[in-house]
Amino acid sequence: MNWAARRIGGRFHYGWLTVAVVFLVLLAAAGTRATPSVMMVPLEHQFGWSRATISLAISVNIALYGLMGPFAAAAMQRFGIRPTVLVALSTMAAGVALSSLMTAPWQMILIWGVMVGGATGVAALSLSATVVNRWFTTHRGLVMGILTASSATGQLVFLPLLASIAEHHGWRQVVWVVAGAAAIVLPLVAFLLPERPASVALRPFGEAPGAPVATRIETKNPLQIAFGTLASASKTRDFWLLFFSFFICGASTNGYIGTHLIAMCGDYGMTEVQGASLLAAMGIFDLFGTTLSGWLSDRFNSRVLLFWYYGLRGLSLMYLPHAFGIDFYGLPIFALFYGLDWIATVPPTVRLATDVYGKEAAPVVFGWIVAGHQLGAAFAALGAGMLRSSLGTYTVASMISGGLCLVASVLVLRINRRDRPVAAQAA
Incomplete structure (x- = not known):
């Protein structure tokens, strides 16, 4: 039992402190992932790089962020x-700091795309799913909602500050702030993050005293675990429904809005700080929306929740091009409805994956589903950049993104239409 567990004693379950530490890890990763959107315009001005070129680096980052999930x-x-988390955080901090020296597009692709993208992929939703399934038997939806909301809080904390630093001091100062934030979290993980409840002589929160405790140590290598689980899960229809619906989720959130909204606001005469503040406001709403979604997923049918989430998001995106033409209420209305729905899809998606594939396999299966999410985000980040470069506007990209969300709202109604879990074990 570590010193923190001894100090806490019986005052509250150590799982909640674990959630707090993981929340901060995800917070730092969220701020790191949001940074390229703040850097887009300054890099365009300093080096003459097109938005399509910068979007390519961001799309590589987003794709690797997702593809790392199952292997993480x-x-x-x-x-x-x-x-695993310590290695990821160290790589993230070093990569971000190294990017202060870049002067060519290939360097941004290598550092922000490959190095930082791979590291942030470890500190992502697969980490949340692993921690939730290990430490909690009850309230899993609520805890997953809280951890997922850290992405929104990352935008809330970092984006306006980073945009202001970029505007007044340049983009290189931005990367030093982000690298420092990642480095600060390292000692918290080293000293306060146990492996599992048994490591501090506890049971998972909410588990009955007589229930058996899982203590099996995995001996297979990560590649075998990841690909074996994929081979099993990919034979089921539910996997592909979850994968493609989450592909659309990624395309319509951090791939499109998360990457391009600040630049889109610039097309309408708004400053970078104003655009970042709009994203931060959406982050505030999403903090509540995603936490509430976790609470709802413990109580209501996850398919029905996802139907409403995707449907309302699609309508919000179709409204976005018109929001800039409404003097006062246009963008605040969009920020409210889209913000509440930003990543509210995550808790019910995790719940469905756990229901279908079981507690042990679910984190790895969900890692592959997150890979679909980030492939969709990479597709949208690059595609929207190319459409903007060729058409001079983001309107077509907004309509395509909204239409895809309406398609997803129909797909999710077919997930988990059976009564018993499907086995998805490593070969």
């Missing part, structure tokens, strides 16, 4: 949560 979840099973 498998590495946590094989090597442990703490060592």
Whole structure:
């Protein structure tokens, strides 16, 4: 039992402190992922790089962020949560700091796309799913909602500050602030993040005293775990419904809005700080919306929740091009409805994956589903940049993104239409 567990004693379950530490890890990763959107216009002005070129680096970052998910979840099973997260945070901090020296597009692709993208992929939703399934038997939806909301809080904390720094001091100062934030979290993970409840002589929160405790140590290598689970899960229809609906989720959130909204606001005469503040306001709404979504997913049918989330998001995106033409209420209305729905899809999606594939396999299966999310985000980040470069406007991209969300609202109604879980074990 570590010193923090001894100090806490019986005052509250250590799982909640674990949630707080992981929340901060995800917060730092969220701020790191949001940084390229703040840097887009300054890099365009300083180096003459087109938005399509910068979007390529961002799309590589987003794709690797998602593709790392299943391998990160498998590495946590094989090597442990703490060592895996420590390596990721160290790589993230070093990569961001190194980017202050870049002067060519290939360097941005290598550093922000490959190095930072791969590192942030470890500190992502697969980490949340692993921690939730290990530490909690009850309130899993609520806890997943809280951890997922850290992405919104990352925007709230970082974006206006980073945009202001970029505007007054340049983009290189931005990367030093972000690198420092990632480095600060390292000692918290090293000293306060146990591997599992048994490491501090506890049971998962909400688990009955007589229930068996999972203590099996995974001996297979992460590649075998990840690909074996994929081979099993990919034979089921539910996997592909979850994968493609989450592909659309990624395309319509951090791929499009998260990457391009600040630049889009600039097309309508708004400053970078104003655009970042709009994203931050959406982050505030999403903090409440995603936490509420987690609470709802513990109580209501996840398919029905996802139907409404995707449908309302699609309508919001179709409204966005018109919002800039309404003097006062246009953008605030968009920020409210879209913000509440930003990543509210995550808790019910995790719940469905756990219901279909079981508690042990769910984090790795969900890692592959997150890969679909980030492939969709990469597709939208690059596609929207190319459409903007060729058409001079984001309107077509907004309509395409909104239409895809309406398609997803229909797809999700077909998920988990059976009564018993499907096995998805590593080969």
